[in-house]
Amino acid sequence: KLGGSDFGLARREMAEAAHEEYLAARDEYFEKRDLFRRFGAGGTCQANSKGGMESMKIAAVETEEEAYGIATLPILNGKIYAIWSPSLVQSALRNKGLTFDIFGIEFAENVFGLNKETMSIIRGTGSIEESLVSKMMEYDANLNTLVLRFLPNIIARAAIRNRNKVQEALMKYYEAGMDQKADVAEITKVRAKVSRESGVKNDEGARLEMALIFVATTNSVPTAYWLLTNIWLRPNIVDRIRAEVAQLAQISNRADGKGRDLTLRISQLEGRCPLLASSYREAVRLGNQVLGTRRVMKDTVLTDADGTSYLLRAGVNVMWSAKQMHRAADVWGDCSDTFIADRFLAGKAGGIDMERKRRVSYLPFGGGKHLCPGRNFAFAEILGFMSALVLGFEVVGLNSSNVRMETGAIGDGVVKPPADGQGGAITIRRRKGWEDVNWLFVC
Numbered sequence: 410k411l412g413g414s415d416f417g418l419a420r421r422e423m424a425e426a427a428h429e430e431y432l433a434a435r436d437e438y439f440e441k442r443d444l445f446r447r448f449g450a451g452g453t454c455q456a457n458s459k460g461g462m463e464s465m466k467i468a469a470v471e472t473e474e475e476a477y478g479i480a481t482l483p484i485l486n487g488k489i490y491a492i493w494s495p496s497l498v499q500s501a502l503r504n505k506g507l508t509f510d511i512f513g514i515e516f517a518e519n520v521f522g523l524n525k526e527t528m529s530i531i532r533g534t535g536s537i538e539e540s541l542v543s544k545m546m547e548y549d550a551n552l553n554t555l556v557l558r559f560l561p562n563i564i565a566r567a568a569i570r571n572r573n574k575v576q577e578a579l580m581k582y583y584e585a586g587m588d589q590k591a592d593v594a595e596i597t598k599v600r601a602k603v604s605r606e607s608g609v610k611n612d613e614g615a616r617l618e619m620a621l622i623f624v625a626t627t628n629s630v631p632t633a634y635w636l637l638t639n640i641w642l643r644p645n646i647v648d649r650i651r652a653e654v655a656q657l658a659q660i661s662n663r664a665d666g667k668g669r670d671l672t673l674r675i676s677q678l679e680g681r682c683p684l685l686a687s688s689y690r691e692a693v694r695l696g697n698q699v700l701g702t703r704r705v706m707k708d709t710v711l712t713d714a715d716g717t718s719y720l721l722r723a724g725v726n727v728m729w730s731a732k733q734m735h736r737a738a739d740v741w742g743d744c745s746d747t748f749i750a751d752r753f754l755a756g757k758a759g760g761i762d763m764e765r766k767r768r769v770s771y772l773p774f775g776g777g778k779h780l781c782p783g784r785n786f787a788f789a790e791i792l793g794f795m796s797a798l799v800l801g802f803e804v805v806g807l808n809s810s811n812v813r814m815e816t817g818a819i820g821d822g823v824v825k826p827p828a829d830g831q832g833g834a835i836t837i838r839r840r841k842g843w844e845d846v847n848w849l850f851v852c
C-alpha cells in the first residue's frame with residue numbers, strides 16, 4: 410500500500426537503513442584505511458597534497474594522521490562524496506565551486522508543479538485561509554512521493570490534491586493583486602514583484618509562492634513541537650524559563666476595559682532568557698537531520714582543518730549528515746542523544762576547544778551562499794510563541810512515551826513527530842489568572 414502512514418513508515422525505514430549504511434560505510438572505510446596503512450600499500454581515500462589525486466584512489470599513505478574526513482561511496486552507476494569531517498563540511502559550504510542551485514531548481518519544478526516557461530525564467534535569473542493550513546500540512550506529509558518523480562499521478566495523489574487546493578487559493582490572491590496591499594508583509598510584496606518583473610505569469614507566480622509557505626513552515630513547525638514537548642516533559646525547566654520570561658513582560662490595562670495587554674520584546678529573548686534560547690538550540694540540534702547536498706561544478710580542492718587537501722571531481726554530488734554531526738559523542742558527550750536544556754548556556758561546553766568543535770559541528774541551517782535566510786525569523790517566531798505559552802498557558806496530558814523522535818524520512822530537514830495522532834493528544838489551556846491577557850509581540 411503506497412499511501413498514508415504505511416508509506417510514511419516505509420520512508421522512515423528507508424531513511425534509517427540509509428543512515429545505517431552511511432555509518433557502516435564510514436566505519437568500513439576507516440577499517441580498510443587502517444589495513445592499507447598497516448601494510449604500507451595505500452588507502453581508499455588519498456590526501457591530495459602529494460600530487461592532486463582524486464580522493465578514493467589507492468595510493469601510498471605514509472602518515473599516521475587522523476582519519477580522513479571524506480570518501481567516495483559508490484551509488485547505483487555513479488558515486489557520491491560523503492563527508493563526515495565537520496571542518497571539511499564548513500569548507501564545502503564556503504566553496505563557490507559547489508552549488509545547491511541545481512537541486513533547488515529541480516525540486517521546485519517537481520514539487521510545485523511549475524511549467525516549462527516559468528522554469529526557464531527561474532533557471533535564467535537564477536494570509537492563508539484556516540482550512541488551507543491542513544491542506545498545506547498534508548501536502549508536506551506526502552511531499553516525498555512527489556520528489557520520487559515516479560508515476561506521480563498514482564503514488565503522489567495526496568500531495569497533488571493538496572497542492573492544487575493551496576495553489577488555487579494563492580492564484581485568486583495574486584490575480585486580484587492582493588499581494589500589493591499596504592498591510593502585506595514586505596517579503597510577500599517583493600517576491601511577487603520580482604517574479605512579475607521577470608515575466609512569470611500571475612498563475613505561475615502563485616504556484617511558485619507556495620514555495621515560501623513551504624520553506625517557512627516545513628522545519629519551523631516540527632522544531633516548535635520538539636521544543637514544546639521537551640520543555641514540558643521537564644517541569645523544573647518550565648519553571649526556570651517562566652521566571653526568565655516573566656521579567657520581560659510589560660503588562661498594562663486595556664483602554665477598552667477588555668482585560669490586559671502583555672507585550673514581549675522579541676529582541677530581548679536571546680540576551681535575557683538564556684535557558685529558553687539554549688533549549689531552542691538543543692531542540693534544533695536533535696530534531697535537525699538534514700542531509701546537506703551540493704554538486705561539484707568544477708574540479709575543486711577542499712582543505713580539512715588538519716591541512717589535508719582533497720580533490721573533488723566536477724559533476725559528483727557531495728553529501729553530509731547533520732544528524733551524525735549533531736550527535737557525535739566526541740563533540741557532544743556521551744549523552745549526545747539526550748535533550749539537555751542548558752547544554753548551550755555559556756561555559757557549558759567544557760573549554761574553548763570543545764566550544765570550537767561544537768560550533769563547527771552545528772549545521773542546522775546549512776551555510777555559505779545557501780545559509781537559511783529564515784533562521785532569525787524562525788528564532789523569533791518559535792521563541793515568541795514559546796515564551797507566551799510558558800508564561801500564560803499550561804500543557805496537560807503530555808506523556809513521555811508519546812514523544813518519540815524517530816529517524817526522519819528521506820527528504821526531511823527536521824524530523825516530524827509521529828503522524829496521525831500517534832503522538833497522543835494534549836490540552837493547552839490558559840493558566841489561572843492569565844485568562845484576560847492579550848498577547849503582543851514587538852521586535
Ligand code: HEM
Nearest residue numbers: 624625628629632699773774775776779780781782783787
Ligand atoms: C527551524 C527552522 C528552520 C530550519 C532548521 C531551516 C533549515 C534550512 C536549511 C538546512 C536550509 C538549506 C541550507 C543549505 O543547504 O546550506 C534552508 C534553506 C532555506 N530556508 Fe530555512 N530553515 C528554517 C526556517 C526557515 C524559515 C522560517 C524560512 C522563511 C521564512 C526559511 C527559508 C529558507 C529558504 C528560502 C532557503 C533556501 C536558501 C537558498 O537556497 O539560498 N527557512 N533552511
